[in-house]
Amino acid sequence: MGAATVTVLGATGKTGRAVALAALRRGLVVRGVSRHGPPSPRGDDGPAAGSDRGTDDLPAGVDRFLADPLTGEGLVDALTGADAAYLVAPNVHPAEVDLVARAARVATEVGVARVVHHSVADPDDARMPHHVRKGRAERLLRELRPDAVVLRPCAYQQNLLPAALAGRIEVPYRLDAPFSLVDLDDVAEVAASALAGGLEPGSTHVLAGPEELTVADLAETAARVLGRPVAATATTVERWRAGPGSGLGPGAAEELAAMFRAYDESGFPADPGPLARLLGRPPISWAELLRRHTR
Numbered sequence: 001m002g003a004a005t006v007t008v009l010g011a012t013g014k015t016g017r018a019v020a021l022a023a024l025r026r027g028l029v030v031r032g033v034s035r036h037g038p039p040s041p042r043g044d045d046g047p048a049a050g051s052d053r054g055t056d057d058l059p060a061g062v063d064r065f066l067a068d069p070l071t072g073e074g075l076v077d078a079l080t081g082a083d084a085a086y087l088v089a090p091n092v093h094p095a096e097v098d099l100v101a102r103a104a105r106v107a108t109e110v111g112v113a114r115v116v117h118h119s120v121a122d123p124d125d126a127r128m129p130h131h132v133r134k135g136r137a138e139r140l141l142r143e144l145r146p147d148a149v150v151l152r153p154c155a156y157q158q159n160l161l162p163a164a165l166a167g168r169i170e171v172p173y174r175l176d177a178p179f180s181l182v183d184l185d186d187v188a189e190v191a192a193s194a195l196a197g198g199l200e201p202g203s204t205h206v207l208a209g210p211e212e213l214t215v216a217d218l219a220e221t222a223a224r225v226l227g228r229p230v231a232a233t234a235t236t237v238e239r240w241r242a243g244p245g246s247g248l249g250p251g252a253a254e255e256l257a258a259m260f261r262a263y264d265e266s267g268f269p270a271d272p273g274p275l276a277r278l279l280g281r282p283p284i285s286w287a288e289l290l291r292r293h294t295r
């Protein structure tokens with residue numbers, strides 16, 4: 001029997017790229033869904049390029065399938081003949097529930113054996129509309145595909161890595177709030193295992209990092225590991241909206257502002273146990289991730 005074929009939605013994005021790469025490392029044949037053709041060598045992507053374009057292109061070795069998970073166009077081709085599908089919605093997207101349901105329906109219609117859904121830890125946290133949508137998407141998915149595997153990652157270590165490497169982590173919430181940041185590549189390793197059929201059908205898994213750290217702790221560890229100063233500074237949500245958040249649409253900015261207010265109240269800690277069990281090794285710590293970037 002040949003290697004399993006898997007279709008990864010959002011494969012040009014932060015999460016989808018990591019999952020596609022982990023699936024390739026596992027020897028799977030990977031189809032990456034994108035709404036766009038490859039970027040032109042001149043960097044002129046033509047009329048299809050827009051402000052909501054993904055952050056990067058598909059990893060090498062991934063077969064491009066042109067499809068739009070929002071309209072459903074191209075999804076039948078992208079999913080027909082695949083053994084597994086990874087359903088991941090763009091960050092803070094208002095149509096997440098429809099997008100996940102449509103992809104699950106098409107996957108079922110064309111006979112995809114395994115469906116894996118990328119959710120979030122604490123999906124029903126009412127303070128954060130984008131978490132609540134993930135809770136709704138999970139429940140709808142469970143009706144459509146009771147056998148789907150659901151992964152619930154905490155926030156990624158990689159969200160704050162560029163700032164740490166640049167020497168200043170500035171966040172619009174208090175510096176002593178606790179987080180169980182998880183390595184995105186650890187999440188992707190579990191995702192690839194699920195796509196290959198290694199996780200119990202119908203199971204749900206919280207994926208959190210091995211330690212609870214505050215942003216102050218993250219900066220202190222980064223300074224020690226990198227051997228140079230790394231500052232932690234708190235700004236306000238209002239200043240974030242006028243600065244780093246100013247390029248976002250009003251809906252996304254409001255939802256991320258709500259997330260930062262929730263982080264200010266209680267951080268984002270989660271149970272570290274399941275990830276270590278799924279990986280069969282200790283998950284990557286923040287210090288280890290930083291060390292990888294100093295080698």
Ligand SMILES: NC(=O)c1ccc[n+]([C@@H]2O[C@H](COP(=O)([O-])OP(=O)(O)OC[C@H]3O[C@@H](n4cnc5c(N)ncnc54)[C@H](OP(=O)(O)O)[C@@H]3O)[C@@H](O)[C@H]2O)c1
Binds near residue numbers: 012013053070155
């Ligand atoms: N960041 C975290 O710490 C974290 C933690 C837990 C869960 N999550 C969840 O992980 C998911 C993925 O987040 P991400 O940041 O990896 O995704 P992303 O980079 O925002 O988007 C992934 C891809 O979605 C595609 N896409 C399709 N339709 C789109 C549309 N209408 N608008 C924008 N993009 C569209 C884009 O690819 P093309 O342009 O090539 O079509 C894009 O590359 C989100 O649902 C997020 O909530 C994130």
